[in-house]
Every structure is written in structure tokens, then in C-alpha cells.
Amino acid sequence: MKIFVEDLLSIITVVPRTMGLALLVMSGSFLAGLVIAAAKMSHNKVFNMLSRFYIWYVRGIPLIVHLFVLYYLFPKNAPVSVVLIVTYVLYSAPGQAENIRTAIQSVPKGQYEAAYCSGLSSFQTFRRIIFPQALTVLLPISLTVYLGNIKGISVAFMIGVVDIMSQAKLCSALNFGYVEAYLAAAVVYWVLCVGLTRLFTYCEAILYRKKGIAVS
Amino acid sequence: MLDITVIWKTLGRLATRVPYTITIAFVSILISTALAILLSMIKIKKVKIASALVELYLSFFRSTPGLIHILLVYYGLPLVLKPFGIILDASGKDLYSIAALSLSYAANLSEILRPAYLSIDKGQHEAALCAGLSGFQKEYRIILPQVIPIALPAMGNAFIELIKDTSILFVIGLTDIMGSAKNIITNGLGINKVEIYIAAGLIYLVITTVGNWGNHFLEIKCQKVKKHQ
Amino acid sequence: MLEIKNVHKAFGDNQVLKGVSLKVEKGDVVAILGPSGSGKTTFLRSINFLEKADKGEIIFDDIQADLAHATKKTISLIRKKTGFVFQNYNLFNNKTALENVTEGLIIARKIPKKEAIEIGKRALDKVGLSDRYDYYPSQLSGGQQQRVGIARAIAANPDVILFDEPTSALDPELIGEVLQVMKELAKEGTTMVVVTHEMGFAQNVANHVVFMEGGIVVEEGTPKEIFSHPKEERTKQFLRRVVGYEDYSI
Numbered sequence A: 001m002k003i004f005v006e007d008l009l010s011i012i013t014v015v016p017r018t019m020g021l022a023l024l025v026m027s028g029s030f031l032a033g034l035v036i037a038a039a040k041m042s043h044n045k046v047f048n049m050l051s052r053f054y055i056w057y058v059r060g061i062p063l064i065v066h067l068f069v070l071y072y073l074f075p076k077n078a079p080v081s082v083v084l085i086v087t088y089v090l091y092s093a094p095g096q097a098e099n100i101r102t103a104i105q106s107v108p109k110g111q112y113e114a115a116y117c118s119g120l121s122s123f124q125t126f127r128r129i130i131f132p133q134a135l136t137v138l139l140p141i142s143l144t145v146y147l148g149n150i151k152g153i154s155v156a157f158m159i160g161v162v163d164i165m166s167q168a169k170l171c172s173a174l175n176f177g178y179v180e181a182y183l184a185a186a187v188v189y190w191v192l193c194v195g196l197t198r199l200f201t202y203c204e205a206i207l208y209r210k211k212g213i214a215v216s
Numbered sequence B: 001m002l003d004i005t006v007i008w009k010t011l012g013r014l015a016t017r018v019p020y021t022i023t024i025a026f027v028s029i030l031i032s033t034a035l036a037i038l039l040s041m042i043k044i045k046k047v048k049i050a051s052a053l054v055e056l057y058l059s060f061f062r063s064t065p066g067l068i069h070i071l072l073v074y075y076g077l078p079l080v081l082k083p084f085g086i087i088l089d090a091s092g093k094d095l096y097s098i099a100a101l102s103l104s105y106a107a108n109l110s111e112i113l114r115p116a117y118l119s120i121d122k123g124q125h126e127a128a129l130c131a132g133l134s135g136f137q138k139e140y141r142i143i144l145p146q147v148i149p150i151a152l153p154a155m156g157n158a159f160i161e162l163i164k165d166t167s168i169l170f171v172i173g174l175t176d177i178m179g180s181a182k183n184i185i186t187n188g189l190g191i192n193k194v195e196i197y198i199a200a201g202l203i204y205l206v207i208t209t210v211g212n213w214g215n216h217f218l219e220i221k222c223q224k225v226k227k228h229q
Numbered sequence C: 001m002l003e004i005k006n007v008h009k010a011f012g013d014n015q016v017l018k019g020v021s022l023k024v025e026k027g028d029v030v031a032i033l034g035p036s037g038s039g040k041t042t043f044l045r046s047i048n049f050l051e052k053a054d055k056g057e058i059i060f061d062d063i064q065a066d067l068a069h070a071t072k073k074t075i076s077l078i079r080k081k082t083g084f085v086f087q088n089y090n091l092f093n094n095k096t097a098l099e100n101v102t103e104g105l106i107i108a109r110k111i112p113k114k115e116a117i118e119i120g121k122r123a124l125d126k127v128g129l130s131d132r133y134d135y136y137p138s139q140l141s142g143g144q145q146q147r148v149g150i151a152r153a154i155a156a157n158p159d160v161i162l163f164d165e166p167t168s169a170l171d172p173e174l175i176g177e178v179l180q181v182m183k184e185l186a187k188e189g190t191t192m193v194v195v196t197h198e199m200g201f202a203q204n205v206a207n208h209v210v211f212m213e214g215g216i217v218v219e220e221g222t223p224k225e226i227f228s229h230p231k232e233e234r235t236k237q238f239l240r241r242v243v244g245y246e247d248y249s250i
Helices: A002-010 A015-041 A043-061 A062-071 A080-105 A107-117 A122-159 A162-174 A178-211 B003-016 B020-046 B050-063 B066-084 B092-117 B122-130 B135-172 B177-187 B191-227 C040-047 C070-082 C098-110 C113-126 C142-155 C172-188 C199-204 C221-226 C233-242
Strands: C002-011 C014-024 C029-033 C055-060 C061-065 C082-085 C159-163 C193-195 C208-214 C217-219
Touching: A002 A162, A002 A178, A002 C193, A002 C217, A015 A043, A015 A080, A015 A122, A015 A178, A062 A122, A062 B135, A080 A122, A080 B177, A107 A122, A107 C061, A122 A162, A122 B066, A162 A178, A178 B050, A178 B066, A178 C014, B003 B191, B020 B092, B020 B135, B020 B191, B020 C233, B050 B066, B066 B092, B066 B135, B092 B135, B122 B135, B122 C082, B135 B177, B135 B191, B135 C098, B177 B191, B191 C029, C014 C040, C014 C217, C029 C040, C040 C159, C040 C193, C055 C070, C061 C070, C070 C082, C070 C172, C082 C142, C098 C113, C098 C142, C098 C172, C113 C142, C113 C208, C142 C159, C142 C172, C172 C193, C172 C199, C199 C221, C208 C221, C208 C233, C217 C221, C221 C233
Parallel strands: C029 C193, C029 C208, C082 C159, C159 C193
Antiparallel strands: C002 C014, C002 C055, C055 C061, C208 C217
16 A cells, blocks of 8 residues: 555656647647548548548557657657657657548538638638537547547557656566556546546536537 | 558468468457357346346456456366366367457457347337247347347457457467468568568458448448348 | 226426326226316326326226236236227338238237238228228328328227317318228227317217316216216316317217
């Protein structure tokens, strides 16, 4: 029990760092996802093929393999956290592209037509009518993605990046309490996920009440 | 520069581990499907106490990474079973792997099965009861045949993800595809790491590509069945 | 033959049925009328336990049961003695028209498959679907689906068939074909309880009309009594509102 508490306290110190890493990954994969979504939806055959090839290659191979390959291909002095972020962004971009597409396509066609008929340009339509509505779909998905990232970067310990998982591993190596360390890590992940979900639902309700949008 | 001959040779060696890896994945998906059906049933029928426990189970396994599951099972399971007189040693790595994957994917799969079941119109249940079918006959003959084509493609995807997830099992020393890649690197004193990992990647790529073809075929079949339903 | 006594049912705070009773004799065609929200569908559904009443009693031939606490066995027994036709058909999506009819015969009533198929075909012939045996519900029009629904209900030769607004989900041009089938069933002496908005059917086909509102039976009697000489003010109001109803094909 003493070991468990010690481990827990030690792991909690790296929570902000883990959350930061996951946030960087999410921002990066959102941008990369936009590019892929655009390529996928474009009528240009070359872009289309390229995006399909990319998705096939990246999603067909486990994250951990990509991580090792890139780790050894990066220059020796590159920070390990950069290797991790780049790998994870490239790996999760196709999923993000799919999310973006789902969100945009969730807005009924009539909304575009009504906007055009009101004299809005296509950029104005997207910016003022479509995007705010797509956001109500995209926000809850983004939370799932973020929580997924927090869990997903647990592979980072294999290349020596500090996060919740690697801290647990470090603890277990110091005091040989394997079960205690991983249990402590599990509790931290659990509380973090449940807590963030609660917080998100709360904020969402407030936001929607303010904006008068029905919760989807 | 990459040494193509090393990649080629490694491919041959790693390919021999494919059946083993697929077997572990397959047994895991079978057990996790059975578990997921049980979990979904408890939640749908709102069984007292049990459904609160299921909620807890789902919340835990969905909030924690797969790596934690495998390490907890590996280090924790022998401690849990010891008081019952069952002594586990560290050698049955495949059993630990299957146990961890099954527990982990049961949570994922129940999030596919439950919504699929609940998507069936209430009227189908009522009509079956009015036709005089018993509860079990209703589920088996009317509801399940409609749930399966909805759930199957998503289950197929989960299976492919599960195969990819076997790649972390080397952390407990399982000699699957990734595990033997690691061994080859250790035995070669760390040379040609990149080539060996690329070879492993290519093997996974072949498996997932074939898997995706199969799943695509399955999806078309399910679509056809759903169309006339 | 069938008697239901003093049915009460509430959904939360909303008291939907406040003591409804009904008596049905063999060969009766009972039409239950009333505005939406009057509780008529809930009442019909509580007869074969699709809705569990809070209070009430059912006497069906030699079976006598409490609607609120019936055993599984009694429920199954009563369901086998009744047929039910749903508002939105509820055909089994994974079965053909013929399989929809035979499912209950083979599985629930243990009739040999060959014989069940014979019965099923005869039932479908009767509703004018002899060319649609192997069609799936999605390949049939609404009117055809509802006729399969009726075939499914009559196939087992139940003592009474309950109809829950059988035409209200149909396009106007398809209502006639379903009413026609129901009219023929009535002519053959089939016992039916029909919740409906079709005034023409109630007036011309039914031999007993029940008017419900606010969870109680306001008035009941022969079609002539209800339509020509209603006693209650609420019945009069209701009939005045629905005057100008369209009478399809009857």
C-alpha cells in the first residue's frame, strides 16, 4: 500500500506533461487531418491516390513499428518527444481526417442551399453556417480523440519519453512493485479520463445553453 | 542506406511467426466476443448490481491503455490466482496475452454490439411476442439475424485493430511477429534495426491489407442482407 | 367470450387509463373510437400484455388473470389465443412475407413445417397476396405490408384479432385495400377489436362501437346508437369534429 501511494504521487507529477503532449499531438493531427480530408474530397486524381496510399500504409502498420522505424531514422540528437509527436501525428491524421469529414457531412444540404439563397458566398457559408454546426459534432469526437491520445502515447516509454506510463515503469524498476506501479498508473488514467469527460459534458451544456444549440 | 537483402531475409523469418500471431488474435476475438455479449446483455436487461459492475468494468477498460492491461494481467494475475491454489509461472506468455486482449476488447466490442442491438425497432420485439415466440426464440430467430449484419463490419474492423495491437505483447516477452523482430535485433547485436522493423511493418501491412479486403467483402454481403431486410 | 375489467394504467404522472372495461362476444366486431391521447391504443395493447396494466382483470374463455400480475404461462396462453395487427405493420424485416406468417405457427405453435406453409399460403391468398410469398417487407408497399400483417394475425386462427390503428400509417390511396380485407374478415364472422379513425368502418362494419376519451369509456352501443343518437355531449362534439371524414371504398 505504501509503495502504491508513493507511485501514485510520483505518477501524478507527470500528468500535466502527458496532457501537454497529447494536446500537441491533437493539434498536429488536426492540421494534418485537414490536409488529408481536403486531398480525399478533392477531385484531383493524384491527390486522391496519394491520400489513399498514405492511409493504407500508415493505418496498416502498428503504431509501435512506425515509432521504432522513425526513432532510428531521426538524427541521433533529435529530442525523443519530437520523434513521438511526429510519429503519433502522422499515425492519427487519417482518423482525424475521417472525423472532420463526418462532421462536415453531418450538416444537411439544405443549410448550404439556404445560405446561398440568402446571398452568402461559399466561404461565408462555410465560416458562418456550416462550421459552427459541424463543431457540435466535432467537439465531442475531439474529446474522444484527446483521451485516445493520452492513452495512445503510453507507447512512448519504449523510446524514453516521460509520460504516465513510463513514470510507472520507472517506479516499478526502482521498488520492484510491478502491480502497484501499473495499478497506480491505471488509476491515474481512469480518473483523468472520467474527470475530463465530466468536465467536458459540463462545459458543453453551458456552451450550448448560451448559444441556444440543442445538444446532439 | 537501407539494406534490401536484410529486409528480404528478415521477412522470411518473421513470416513463420504469422500463424502464431493470428491464432492469438483469433482466440482473443472469440473470447472477447463471448464476453462482450454477456456484458451487453447485462447492461441491456439492466440486471441489478451486475449492471453497475459492468459499467465499472467498461469505464476502467476504456479509460486505460492496452499496455496497462497486458502488464497488469502479466504481473497481477498470478497474485490474484495464488490464494486459489493456482500457481502461474511466467512461461505461458500466450495465455497472459490472450487474457489481456480478451478483457480489453470485450469492452470495445460491447460498445459495438449494444448499440447494434438497441437499433432494432421495438415493434420487432412486440410482433415476435404476439406471434407467440418465447423470449429466447424472439432473440435468436428475429432480433439476432437483424443485429448481425449491422454489427459484423465493425467487428471485422475491431479484429484488424486487435491484430495490430498484438505488436505490444513483446513487452512481456511474447515471440509474435514484433517479439521475434526484437529477438533478431538482440541476436544481431543491434545492427540493421531499421531494416528489421521495416520488415515487421511490411508483414503487418500484408495482414491488415488482406484483412481489409475480407472485411470489405463482408461489408458488401451485410449490405445486401440489410437491403432486403 | 372475452371480458376485460377495470383497467388502470399510468405513464409516470400521466393517468392514461382510469378504469376501462370491455366485453366481446364471439363474432363481434368492436370499433374503439376516440381522439388521440384518449388511451384507446394503450387499452388494446394491455389486452395481450404489450403494455403491463397497473390494475385490471381479464377473463378469456376459461382463463382468468390479473392484468398487473399475470404469470409468463398465462401471458403466453393469451397471446396464442389473440392475433395482433400493428399500426406500423412490424413485419419481421429478416423474413419473407410467407416466413412472417409461418414463423409463429412453426416455432410457437409447433405446427409441422409443411402444414404451416400450406396455412401460410392460404392466409396470404386470402389477403390477395398470392404473388408475393417470397418478397421481403422492404420490397412491399405499405398496404401490402399491412395485409401481410393481417395474414400473420389470422393464420393461427385465433379467437380474437386486435387491430391497432391498422390504416393510420398508410397513404390515403392504400387504405382501401386494407379496409376491404378487414371487411371480408368481419363478414366471415371473425371476432375483431379495432382501434381506428375510420368512421366509415365503425359505422358500416362494426356491430359495437366504443367511444373513449380521457382514459374512460364515455359511451358505447350499436353504430346506430352512437352515430345517430349519441347521448353524451363529448361524443357529439367528437363526431361533429370528424364530420366530413372521408369514407374510403366502404
